Amino acid sequence: MQVTRNIMDQVRQDISEALRNSISELVAAGKLPPAVEAQAVQGIALEAPKDPNHGHLASPVALGLAKSARMAPRAVAEAIRDQLMQPGHSPYIEMVEVAGPGFINFRLSSKWAADTVRAIRSLGREYGTSTHGAGAGVLVEFVSANPVGPMNVVNARAAAVGDTLVRLLKAAGYRAASEFYVNDAGRQVDILAESVFAHVQQLRGVEYEFPEEGYRGSYVRDIAEKALADLGEQLGAAADADADAARALLREFSLQYILGWQKRSLGAYGVEFDRWFSEKSLRAAGAVEDLIASLTEQGLTYEQEGALWFRSTAFGDDKDRVLIKNDGDYTYVAPDLAYHKDKLNRGFTKLIDILGPDHHGYEGRMQAGLKAFGQPDGTLEVLILQLVTLLRDGEPVKMSKRAGEFITMDDLLEDVPVDAARYFFIMRNTSSHLEFDLNLAKAQSMDNPVWYIQYAHARCCSIFRQAEAAGIPASSWADPDIAQLAQASEAELVRKMAMFPDEVLSAAIERAPSRMARFALDFAGAFHSFYTECRVITDDPGLTAARLALVDAARTVLANSLNLMGVSAPERM
RNA sequence: GCGCCUAUAGCUCAGUGGAUAGAGCACCGGCCUCCGGAGCCGGGUGCGCAGGUUCAAUUCCUGCUAGGCGCGCCA
The missing domain is CATH 1.10.730.10 (Isoleucyl-tRNA Synthetase; Domain 1)
Known part of the structure; x- marks a missing residue:
C-alpha cells in the first residue's frame, strides 16, 4: 500500500468531492436553485478550525451559497448535511454538523486517526x-556580512531565519540552496587592510598614522599580530620597500582571517552555506562589464556628470542609480546586479534575499534590475528583517557602535546556547521587531x-x-x-x-x-x-x-x- | 518631505475575508502512593482613529494618528 504523505490533504479532497456531489444532487432534485451549482464549482473551501469543538475540518460553503440560493445560510448548510448523510461518502467522515451561522463541520473517524x-x-x-516545489530552484541569500569585522545580532537573526527557511523549502520539495555573498572587492576591505597596516607598522616600531575611517576594534590589532607572526619577513620587507605591496598582502590576509572567523561562528551556530560567493571572482570573470554592456545595449544606461547611470526609474525605482562613479570605480549596485544575474544563469527561478532593516532601500534597485533582465514579477523576493532588541534582566541592552559597546554574534552565542538562540531568532515574524530575552533564553525552565x-x-x-x-x-x-x-x-x-x-x-x-x-x-x-x-x-x-x-x-x-x-x-x- | 515596517490582553507576541479574536509571561486558585511536577487544569470588559468594499472586515482599500528604521557616485 502506498503511504500517503499528507493524510489531511487526501481527506480534504475526499470531502470537497463529497460536498460538490451533494450540491449537484440537491440541484438535480430541485432542492437548490441551479445558480448555486455554478458558484460551487468555483471551489469549495475547507479549513482546519482553530477550535477543536468545530471538528477536524469545516466548510463555509453554505455561507457563500446562501445569497444565490435565496435561502438562509443555515438552511443551505442543513440541506447539504442531509445529502452528505446518504451512504457512499468518504470513510473518513464520522459526523457532519451544522454550526454557527451555517458552517458545515466534519468530525473525522477513527480510521482517519x-x-x-x-x-x-x-x-x-x-x-x-x-x-510541492517540484524541484524548482530557489536561492536564499542571507547574512552576507561585510568581511571587515565581527557579525552583529541582526546577522545572527538572518542566519537563523535563512537557514531555517532553506530547510523548510527543501522539505517542501524545492531545490533550495543557501548563499553568502562576500563583498571582497570593495573599498571596505581596502580600509580594513589599511587599518591592519597601521597596526603592523606600529607593532614594528614604525610611526604610522591610523586612517581616519579605519576600523578600530581590537580584532584589527589581532589580525596585525597574526599577520606578522605568519608572514614574518615577507611582510616586513614589503612594508619597508613598498607599502602598496604590503597593503595587498594584508588585504588578502585580513580577508582570509575574517572569512575564517565568519565561517567558524556560523558553523558553531549550525549554519553551513552551500556556497560563499566571491564578488572578486564575479569581477574577474567580467560579469560586471557584461552586465553593463547588456543594460547599455537595451538603452537603459546614460552618462551624466562623469558617471554612468542605470535608468532604474523605468522599472519603478525611486531614482536612477549610478553604476560607474566618476572616478571610474563601480558602485556596489553594478556587481550586485551582476550577481543576481549570475544566480539566474545558474538555473534558480526564485531568488530570496534576506536583509537587515537598514537595507530596505536596496530592494527597489534590485527589483528594477530583475525587470530589466526580463524576469517576471516575484522572481526576487526581499525579506527585510526588523531590529533586534536584547533584554537583560528586563532592561534593553544599550548598544553604541561609537563607544565600542555592542554585543556581537559571538558574544551572544557565548552567553546563550545555540538551540535557544536559533529558536528565539525565528520565533517572531520576520517583519516584526524582536525582543530577545537573554535571561529567558538561558533559563533551564x-x-x-x-x-x-x-x-x-x-x-x-x-x-x-x-x-x-x-x-x-x-x-x-x-x-x-x-x-x-x-x-x-x-x-x-x-x-x-x-x-x-x-x-x-x-x-x-x-x-x-x-x-x-x-x-x-x-x-x-x-x-x-x-x-x-x-x-x-x-x-x-x-x-x-x-x-x-x-x-x-x-x-x-x-x-x-x-x-x-x-x-x-x-x-x- | 518621501519610502519600508509596526500598532491586538498589564507585558511579549500569534492570528485570519468567516463561528465566542488566541498563546506564553505575570497574577489568583487547584492537581503528585504511579511513565521525568522541567508538567497539567481553571480564572480575560483587548484588535490605535475615521470612512469604504463585502452576506461577513481585526484581516482588503483610502485617509488620519503614534512609534521604529531608511532616504550617499557607502554596502
Missing part, C-alpha cells in the same frame, strides 16, 4: 515533506519555549526507556488498534500531528519560519496535556500498545519540527 498515526510512523523523518519543546521530546524517549525496562516488546505495538484512543487529549494530539505537513508547507510558502516555531510549541503543549491525562504504560496491553504508537508518532513530529529549525532533539535532558 489510525491512518494518520500509521503514516507518521512509517514515514519517520520524511513526515512533513512534500513534493518551563518558561523557556525551547526547553519546553525539547522536554516533550525527551519525555517521549523516556517513555520508551520505561517500556523497554518493563519488558514490553516493540512488536507488541507495531500496529495497534488506534480506535482505543478515546480521550480528548489523545484526539487533540492526533489532530495536531495530522496538520504538520500543512504547517511545513505554509511556513515554506509564506517564508515564515516563525510558523514552525509556534507549531512546535503548540504541539509540545498538546503532548504534555496528553501525558498528564493519560498514563501510557498501563495494565491494559491493547491500550498501552495504542498509546506507545501515539507517543512514537508524537516523537517523530517533535523531532522533525525541531530539525527543521536546526534545534537539537535531545533524548535526555
Whole structure:
C-alpha cells in the first residue's frame, strides 16, 4: 500500500468531492436553485478550525451559497448535511454538523486517526515533506556580512531565519540552496587592510598614522599580530620597500582571517552555506562589464556628470542609480546586479534575499534590475528583517557602535546556547521587531519555549526507556488498534500531528519560519496535556500498545519540527 | 518631505475575508502512593482613529494618528 504523505490533504479532497456531489444532487432534485451549482464549482473551501469543538475540518460553503440560493445560510448548510448523510461518502467522515451561522463541520473517524498515526510512523523523518516545489530552484541569500569585522545580532537573526527557511523549502520539495555573498572587492576591505597596516607598522616600531575611517576594534590589532607572526619577513620587507605591496598582502590576509572567523561562528551556530560567493571572482570573470554592456545595449544606461547611470526609474525605482562613479570605480549596485544575474544563469527561478532593516532601500534597485533582465514579477523576493532588541534582566541592552559597546554574534552565542538562540531568532515574524530575552533564553525552565519543546521530546524517549525496562516488546505495538484512543487529549494530539505537513508547507510558502516555531510549541503543549491525562504504560496491553504508537508518532513530529529549525532533539535532558 | 515596517490582553507576541479574536509571561486558585511536577487544569470588559468594499472586515482599500528604521557616485 502506498503511504500517503499528507493524510489531511487526501481527506480534504475526499470531502470537497463529497460536498460538490451533494450540491449537484440537491440541484438535480430541485432542492437548490441551479445558480448555486455554478458558484460551487468555483471551489469549495475547507479549513482546519482553530477550535477543536468545530471538528477536524469545516466548510463555509453554505455561507457563500446562501445569497444565490435565496435561502438562509443555515438552511443551505442543513440541506447539504442531509445529502452528505446518504451512504457512499468518504470513510473518513464520522459526523457532519451544522454550526454557527451555517458552517458545515466534519468530525473525522477513527480510521482517519489510525491512518494518520500509521503514516507518521512509517514515514519517520520524511513526515512533513512534500513534493510541492517540484524541484524548482530557489536561492536564499542571507547574512552576507561585510568581511571587515565581527557579525552583529541582526546577522545572527538572518542566519537563523535563512537557514531555517532553506530547510523548510527543501522539505517542501524545492531545490533550495543557501548563499553568502562576500563583498571582497570593495573599498571596505581596502580600509580594513589599511587599518591592519597601521597596526603592523606600529607593532614594528614604525610611526604610522591610523586612517581616519579605519576600523578600530581590537580584532584589527589581532589580525596585525597574526599577520606578522605568519608572514614574518615577507611582510616586513614589503612594508619597508613598498607599502602598496604590503597593503595587498594584508588585504588578502585580513580577508582570509575574517572569512575564517565568519565561517567558524556560523558553523558553531549550525549554519553551513552551500556556497560563499566571491564578488572578486564575479569581477574577474567580467560579469560586471557584461552586465553593463547588456543594460547599455537595451538603452537603459546614460552618462551624466562623469558617471554612468542605470535608468532604474523605468522599472519603478525611486531614482536612477549610478553604476560607474566618476572616478571610474563601480558602485556596489553594478556587481550586485551582476550577481543576481549570475544566480539566474545558474538555473534558480526564485531568488530570496534576506536583509537587515537598514537595507530596505536596496530592494527597489534590485527589483528594477530583475525587470530589466526580463524576469517576471516575484522572481526576487526581499525579506527585510526588523531590529533586534536584547533584554537583560528586563532592561534593553544599550548598544553604541561609537563607544565600542555592542554585543556581537559571538558574544551572544557565548552567553546563550545555540538551540535557544536559533529558536528565539525565528520565533517572531520576520517583519516584526524582536525582543530577545537573554535571561529567558538561558533559563533551564518551563518558561523557556525551547526547553519546553525539547522536554516533550525527551519525555517521549523516556517513555520508551520505561517500556523497554518493563519488558514490553516493540512488536507488541507495531500496529495497534488506534480506535482505543478515546480521550480528548489523545484526539487533540492526533489532530495536531495530522496538520504538520500543512504547517511545513505554509511556513515554506509564506517564508515564515516563525510558523514552525509556534507549531512546535503548540504541539509540545498538546503532548504534555496528553501525558498528564493519560498514563501510557498501563495494565491494559491493547491500550498501552495504542498509546506507545501515539507517543512514537508524537516523537517523530517533535523531532522533525525541531530539525527543521536546526534545534537539537535531545533524548535526555 | 518621501519610502519600508509596526500598532491586538498589564507585558511579549500569534492570528485570519468567516463561528465566542488566541498563546506564553505575570497574577489568583487547584492537581503528585504511579511513565521525568522541567508538567497539567481553571480564572480575560483587548484588535490605535475615521470612512469604504463585502452576506461577513481585526484581516482588503483610502485617509488620519503614534512609534521604529531608511532616504550617499557607502554596502
